[in-house]
Amino acid sequence: MHGKPLRRIGEDCPDGATHKSVRQDICILLDRIHGFYESALDRLPAERIPSLTTRLLKAGVCFGFLDPVSNIIANTVSYTPSPEDEIKEEDEIISKVRTNTKDERIFDIPLYPETVDSMTVARRSLEGLVSFLCFQYRYLEKTEALRYLRLAGCDLLGAVALIEQDRNRSPGEPVFNIMSPTTKIALECAALSARHPEPAVLVGVSLSLMSRTVKVSKILGALCCLPSAAVKRLARLLRASIDLGADRKRKRKRGELTPRNAESVEWKPGMHGTFRHTQTLKLLLLGKIHGFYLEALALLPRDGLRQLHHCSLIKGGYCYGPMDPVSNIILNTIWYGTAFPMHQDFEFDFQVDMICTRTLMRIECCSLYGIVAFLRARFSSLSEHGALWHLLLANVDLRLAVEMVQQSGFLIGGTDLDAYKKAAVDSWHSDPDALVKFTTLSLDIEPTKLSHMLAHALDDCTVEHLTKLVSKSSPTKSKKRARLLNKVSSCSEILNKNQKMLIPAIRKKFKADQEFYVRKVNAALNKFSQQTGVDYELHIICGVNPKVCEGSTTYLYKKRFKYEYFHINFLATPKGSDPATTPRELFFAECSNGDNDEEERPSLCLPVLGSSIDHTRCFFCEHSGINIVHPYFGTYNGRRDDFQEMASGRQDVLIQTIISRYEFQVDGMFTLKEDWIYFDPNMDAKIAQMNPIPDWARKVREWGRIF
Template sequence: MARNISLILRFTYGYYDEVLNALPLERMPALAPRLLKAGVCFGFGDPVTNIIINTLSFIPDKDAEPACGEPVPEPDGARIRKRKQMMKDLWDARAREEILSKIVAGNIPSSPQARTIAEHSLEGLVTFLTSYFRYLPTWDALRFLCVSRADLLVAICLIELGRCRRRKFRFRIHSHTVKTAFKCAALSAKLPNVDVFLTGMSALVSHLTHIVPPDNFRRRCYSVEDVIRLSKLFEETPKPQKQTIPMHLAGIRFHQYDMKDPYGVYLKAISWMPMKDFHGLYHHGFLKAGYCYGPFNPFFNIIVNTVWYDTAFPTPGALELDMICTRILIRVESQSLDGLINLLLACISRISEHDAMIYLLKSNLELSQAIHMVGKDGYDTSSWDANAYKAAADASSDPQIEAYVHFVRESLPMVESAIWKLLSTQTLSSSKILHLSTLLSSSRSHPSKSLELTDELTKDALEMVSSYKEKFFSQQNFVRKKVEATLLNCEQTKGQYELRFICTVNESVGSKSFRDLKYSYSHINFWASPKIKHPVSNLSTNVEGSRIVHPVQSYCGGVMDFEKMATGRHTLTNPRIISHGELIACPVGIFVEDYNYFDPARDAKFIRAMNKTAWEEKLNWGDKIRRIKQTAALKMDL
């Protein structure tokens, strides 16, 4: 975080240096204090444009300085020339450096009141991103700002790509959410007049194409007349303009910065597999052991590990599944990350867990590339052996650790080149998946460790599992029919898409009151692909109502909460909200949904967990109270 803060401030210092060269401060000295007080670099333009516009639109207190756009009065003749020379002498290099020194202050001071306008800009940039994007931590906001060179709209483009947002839900400059986020940013940046800032931003949209140079990067130089003209533009009533202009210009800057689009390897892996095969068989191996580490790239590793596990340890019974629990999908992703980190820790001496994660981020989870980068930085990478993959499998809670280590170290190298050739295609057909399974079948020669199960499901636990399964498949059938009907009848799709899989359902949306236990809507996330061969699309719709219920402008207390958080007057903070969300969004352990994949020959932990759950369900209130008292007494004795 400290490194990113330093880099972002260096970018902003460069923008302020450019502004000092662009504005006629020697003839309009009143602009300097306004720049230092209100010239933040965030808004609907590029950073330099934002600084200039925020400076010009700032209205000082009465009797403080001349109004913005009014040059210092000059008499005629010799007195004009004399005054120009005097102003030029005053505005020498030392005066300019003095202003710049009030912007450049090094590290952020401990006292918010002592911060410079550049540091206030950084506060506002981070606050906007963490207010606008739900569950975006501060360190992640700083990372996006660093990559985008402190250009707010370019950072937004990056985050939207990373979160795979549909065009319908992307950044809209006139939305209430954007206005609220800008207000929070202005409050955290300690701007003297938040309303003036918001008005200036609205006016900027109307005149953006007249202010920004055509190439978006050309050095600017404004005369006194230019400043007066720009100032008068903001006195006019803003004209309605297409809200796509700011993001269009940001897109140009985005490509000039040469940035790359991130992608989700797990969703891509699912989209490449034939859906018939995935629904009928490979969802089992995908969620049990579809880890992204191995000798290939992360995407290929997921497919290879998935097919290998279902080949070596097939599911005990036929199971047609097209609705995946999101929590289980997140679990296998988290386990993959744990495995990758521990693999690097095992094969590279003296590297820290934090550094291992940084190298994985820089290499986009490409293990070989990460190891190459570590080696170039002077680390010893010669410790690569079976223990590295064992450490990864153990950290990932792989259900068959010994079999996997034997597979990846002994069996896989013999067919590695054939697998590379097979997977180097655009999609995988059922015949190619079958061929891949045949190539990986040699791993069956290594016997899996026998668990020697001494437990089995009790009668109550067996009835509970059967009840869970019946409820799950009933819900799956209902949801699938609704989604398929939506794809057929929805105006946006009109039968052009086919369902691939459903990422579970939230049935508890849109209650009428706190006491009303009935919900008006359900929210379903699912993947669908065009029936003609195009890339897979991500769709989201509501199947039990006419709209999706999300907090909007009328959301009770929402805006006030964000504003209080931005100014530090709220008991909640962004990190606290995220840490609470991580308890829900990054689950580990055994879930109720694991009954779908229950294997009585291997899942001893599941058997014990379900037996305990079923036993606790049979307890009456008296039994539960006695258990609580016994536990409390035991703790006192200890």
């Protein structure tokens, strides 16, 4: 797989946020927040309970899961001031709440760590609101979070609903859940970034309020000034809830699943799409496409996948075509293996149990570029941003996206043939002309029958039937490719001496490294089986991040940059089950990087059914730019510590840094060193030509564990 370097999608697209617009957003939001504090002060009995003024200035932030004014009151009441706290006069409170817009420091996004403490509670509240959204949602820049808050009237749950709606969750995907670990961590990060004196108390208060809405609404429902007795009753209620929650938390064990019995946010009427960042759209689509590839891997038969289809999938298994994305991946994979079989001298002499992580990510990226190219060739006036937006609405289904673009008023310009040709070229297909012919010809089977066949787990007989269909119904190679292959009589014409030595050596290393991961996965699966009583068999490993450390990365240098763990995704099937009727399950595991340290660092293994890339957060996987699906519930390294360090200002990494690093890796259409593992002189002559390899032994030595 090779081609000319393309400009990255969205690299020259303005995000709509300028220095002037950010300042305007901050001023408008602060003005709204000031109004919340005036309303809260009208309802707090500060004359009868003087300490409330100090408590408000220190802890009365306006974020939480109630309306902003109720959040201020609850956060104020729940905080117990220290004896050293000076009691403020009520008439000077407003002056300490209101933010001076002549102070240029308030327009920093994020605030510099050394200036946060000197900010007003209103500005710190805004910092917390923005932080919550950015730590809750992947790929969300702080300037984009400001815009969502402005559209939602500075109401946190209103902004959440807008984001959920914009991101177009697929049917069956979990929506925002207040009790999810991701949400709890985001709220704690919000409290840390706002310099709340007791972040754990704020989190406990916010969560307890949701479980005691009836009692709390009776106290906070009145719009008049609260009686002193009501404030004291609310304080006792909140404190009791926090203590109860702490007891429950202490009883929870690592990796224990929590039932989803919490209430989720419902849509608010009259909300419309607000996307401005092309980068965000692109990353969301790549996450969805990754999910389709995992589905396709789960449907392909185990033996065929390990012996043949693994190579065809990463070289030609694009998700675009005349059917749904998963069916397109399967058909394109089978066709590619039939049309371009690997040179017999380069066939694998062992079964492959692991799809190399970067090669899978690259075919996903190539697919996105192909789909975008198709839409823009079909509709000449459609912008890149518009193509991405319609693809998100259509859940990356090209047929549905075309219909939606037409419904939006765009006129069809190019033909299907031209659009597929542009898609094949832009997605780096090895033989664009052959792919166009295959995609535009009909298979000798009823479409409904084919769709039904591809909607279930395939067995070897079904794949053989599909292989015959694609062989009959379409030409194999284009004339240009056929002429090229006639010139390739042996690998001696393609490879130099070092390259000939490198390929078997690197495959030997790949086999050994694969065996390490398989051994670790099987041990984790056995441990999981002991807990559930169901024995599992590995189907395929489909993603590894070997750089996961215990705790925060802040002091990683003290450990000489040693990463104790790796995160891994794999598909597995219950042993003895019927492959045709039993779906393969996607698992996440956290295992140690050592060979014999299972007792010191026990593995964690959890199914991740119903989760996807953008549902959960992991600092290590996002920072490394690796697609790993993490469990919606459960505890793992990378879920909390570094995000807390970022929020508190002790970590140099910024939200934008994580997004940029992640984008650089997942949006990667370039030759990979893993290409030598799958090298085929029939198709990869240019890779050999562009990478002469002066010292093969050194290349192997410098290559860390292959994943």
